Structures are given as C-alpha cells and as structure tokens.
Amino acid sequence: MSALQFHDVSKTFQSRKGAIRALNRVNLQVDEGEVFGFVGPNGAGKSTTIKVMLDIINDYEGDVSIYGSSSRDARSRKAIAYLPESPALYEQFTPLEVLRMALRMNGIRRRDEKAWCQQWLERFSVAPYASRRIRQLSKGNVQRVALAHTLVVQPRLLVLDEPLSGLDPVGRQDVVDILLEYKHAGGAIFFTSHVLHDVERIADRFGFINRGELITTRSPRELVAEHADRFIVRYQSQSLAEGERLREDEYQQELDQSALPGWLDNLNRHGGRVLSIHPATSLESVFFRILEENSATGPGGR
Template sequence: MTSALEFHSVSKTFHSRGKTVQALRGVSFDVTEGEVFGFVGPNGAGKSTTIKVMLDVINDYEGEVRLYGVSAREAASRRGVAYVPESPALYEQFTPLEILRMALDMYDIRRADAEAWCMQWLERFSVAQNAKRRIRELSKGNVQRVALAHALVVEPRLLVLDEPLSGLDPVGRKDVVDILADYKRDGGAIFFTSHVLHDVERIADRFGFIHQGELLTTRSPRDLVSERADRFIIRYQANAPLDGEHAAIRDGEYEQELDEPALPAFLSRLQTAGGRLVTVKPAVSLETVFFKILEERRPA
C-alpha cells in the first residue's frame, strides 16, 4: 500500500514568555491510501500542532514528515491535499457555488462542466438549495457542509479534517459519514482529529491516542476494545433492583455494570429473584479505554 502520510520521530517545542512546552514528543505514524486514521486526545494534546506540521504551517520541528513520499517542507507535497478546519473561515459575501468554483481555480482544475460539477457536490452535501445564498445567511451546520464540499470538489488524494462532524445535526452527521466512506472506497486517505471518540468508532480504520504530545498507542478500534473488554452492562427486568450500583431505565427495568467474574453470581441472583435478563453488552468504549490508558500512565 502507498503511504499517503508519514510522521517519523517528530518533536516540536514552543518557547513563550520564558516557558518551554513540548507539543510533540517523537510522534511516529503513517496513513496509507484508502485508510481513515483518527487522531484523538484532550485539548492541548498536540492534535492541532500535528496538522500544522503536516501542512507546513509549522516547519521548525525535529524529525521527518512526508506526504506521498515528498517532504512536507516542500510545496509540492500538498498537491492533492485538502484541509477543513474545525471552524471554516469561508468568505461570507460569497455564495456556496462561488466558493466551490474558487476551489477549482485555486487548484488549477479546468472543467467544461465546472458549474454542474460544483452543484453535484453541493447536492451531495444537501446544500444545493442554498447554492446562490450568501455564506453569511447560512447556519453553522450548512457552512460546515459547504466547507466539506469545497474540500472534496477538487478530488484530493488526502483529506485532512479537524473535527469534521462539528456543528452537524444527526442527519448531517450520517450524510457526511456516508460521503467519507465513499471517498475512502475510491482510494482516498483521511486524517481527522476529534474529541468525540464515538465518531472515531464510526469512521476510523485505525486511530492514534495522543496525550501531552506523546502518541500513546496506534491501533484499530476493534483490537483495543477486544483487548480490554472486561466489563459488561447488564440490563434486566425485576420488581426491584438487585444489590449494587444501578441505573433505572424505566419502571421495572434497570442497568448495572459488572466485572466479568461477577456475572455468574449476578445472573443466579437475578433468576432467584424472579427477574428477566434483557441484554448483556461490553461496557468498554473507546472513551473508557482512553481514560483507562491515561490513568495507567499517571505518576503513582
């Protein structure tokens, strides 16, 4: 597989007002063609710095970054790369159609059907009905859709997204997830950052957890969850909740979280009490795994 993005032992230190902050600490990972890579971590973890390094906004770092084999310090590396920030700054006096036409011009893409091509992408993001309204007149969610259409209209090889589902309603989130899945199937590579680990579970083939500039692990969601699936959520029906911490779902229905060794005894008590088991599912999610990893790394 061809590497779309490579980070090799990248470190970056900031000096400000007599303070030194190491934003990245020997970060190494790669993203291949046709892969979706999620980059997650808390505020200040180093996600934005990582994007600025790959796009050459920051270039005084240690290590090496390559996009499709070309050093990120060379302008040629960004041919075929599109980026959507968390808060897109689109020209408010322009229309979505004008914004997309501008993208084609900036990438020197000449198409006889340019307007129809742009309208096709606005349609895919469900904003074609606003094609000739000013950006300033659109909702935050629709501006986000226009920004994503602006990135994809140029058919990039690598798509860099910062919180791509931010500001979207549930329908918009599903639409964007489906469009990104199509882009991936066509061989495009995606690098995206997110605070919302549920989004990573929905989109990413692999993810990296970054904390205080250090990449803690790079795995697939399925692998990491399966390794640590040692707790379960039990939903059951009974006249009263069984002993232990529980949550009432509705009258006569409860949820309880248990370690795996405690399951047999709990189910036996439930049967004795005349209750009925509804579901058993792993309690672990990427979010719980992330906090467990952080807890393990805290100084004693």
C-alpha cells in the same frame, strides 16, 4: 505507498514558564484508502500535529512525508485538502462561488466547472442555497459547504478537524456516507474528533495522543477486544455510592471481570439492586481508561 508518514516528529514551544513539549517523537502512518482517526483530550497535540503536517509549523524535529515526498515541499501538499474545525469561508460569497474559487486556486480548469461544483453542492444537500450568501446559511449548512469545498478539488488526502461538527444526525450520516465513498475510491483521510462514536464507525485505525505522545495506534476493534474483560454495572443503592452518579440512588460502576463477583456481593450486603451489566467495550470507555492510566504513570508512560 503511504499517504502520510510521521517519523520521530517532535516540537517544543517556548513560554514564560519554560519549554513545552507539544509533540514527542511521534511516529504514525496513514495508507492509501485508509481512514485514520486522531483522538485525545484538549491540549494533547492534535492541532500541532496538523499544523506540522501542513507546514504551518516548520521548526520541528523529525520528518513528515506525503505520498513519499517531504511535506516541506509545497508541491507535496497539493495532494491535501484541509478542513479546519471552524471553517472561515468568505461570508459575502455564495456556496457556488466558494467552490469555483477552490478549483481556480488549485489551478484546476474544467469546461463543466459550474455543473461540477453544483454536483458537489447537491451531494452535500446544499444545492438549494447555491446562490445565497454564506452569511445567510445555518452553521450546519456552512459546514456542508466547507466539506464540499474540500472534495470539489478531488484531493488524494483529506485532513479534517472535527468534520461532523454542527451537523444534525441526518447530516452526520450523509457526511459519513460521502467520506466512506471517498475512501472506497482510494482516498486517504486523517481526521480528529471528540465524538468517539464517529471514530468507531468511520476509522480503520486510530491514534490516541496525550501530552504530545502517541500512546497507542490500533483499530477500534483491536483496542476494544484488548479491554473486553471489563464490565459496566448500573445499580440502585441508598447506601453504596461508587462510580458515576446517574440520578438519585442510581449509579454506574466499571469493573474488571475478577473484581465483579466480590463487588456484587458487597452491593447485595448494602441492599442494592443491579439494573444492568454489560461489557465496557465502547471506544469511549477505553479512551477514558487509557487517559486515566497515562495520567497516573506521567509523561512517557504507556
């Protein structure tokens, strides 16, 4: 059974300038035990997709189902725990109180409630702050508490908007490990992120959305393999200035395999020097290429 499914979902907003198509016939599926990354530029439709999923926006076309039931049915959404990009926890509460409240709001009664909540605070390395007020915690620790808040209720589907925001490198790795443990236990994750390296290391598949259209759905490995014939050249030159400038007289240019020999000959004629050549196979490089291609073809382009 699919954890989450969108079928021909469209949403149009009305503005003074006319109708704005925020989502255009979006189709996607997230399976049990799968991590699905959702990426795209600002204003692409990521937040609208989440709001439709959670029935915050309900005047849309198409169908959304959660474990086989319509997301319009509040009972189906009990399977979801949601973490917004900027968590709004009650600042006068302590982390322990926040987690205990989450259990009670979800109708979960446990004899070991305090110990269970304390266990999750320990898992996210915020147990030493269990009795402090949220307002006294750093941004990174608030994010950890918010993540513990989503997992303490043991949801079947996690919906996370920028879950690693505000965390230091150690914290990011800790959270990645916890999310992967959750996945291996059968949980499904739908998450957005602007940090494409996080998508590469966490997601089984990802969807790239731009201007309300789901451009592609692939695994990071598949997409990178499809673009493996491109290379990034770092070079120095005082007379040839192409691509991205890194520092004085040093540039970076992306080229496909067929154009590389001729470009290197031209660089040689200009007295330039190659510093490095490596495949342009990161998800980040592919992301910008797809964005450029989609912008050139206009809405509806692939």
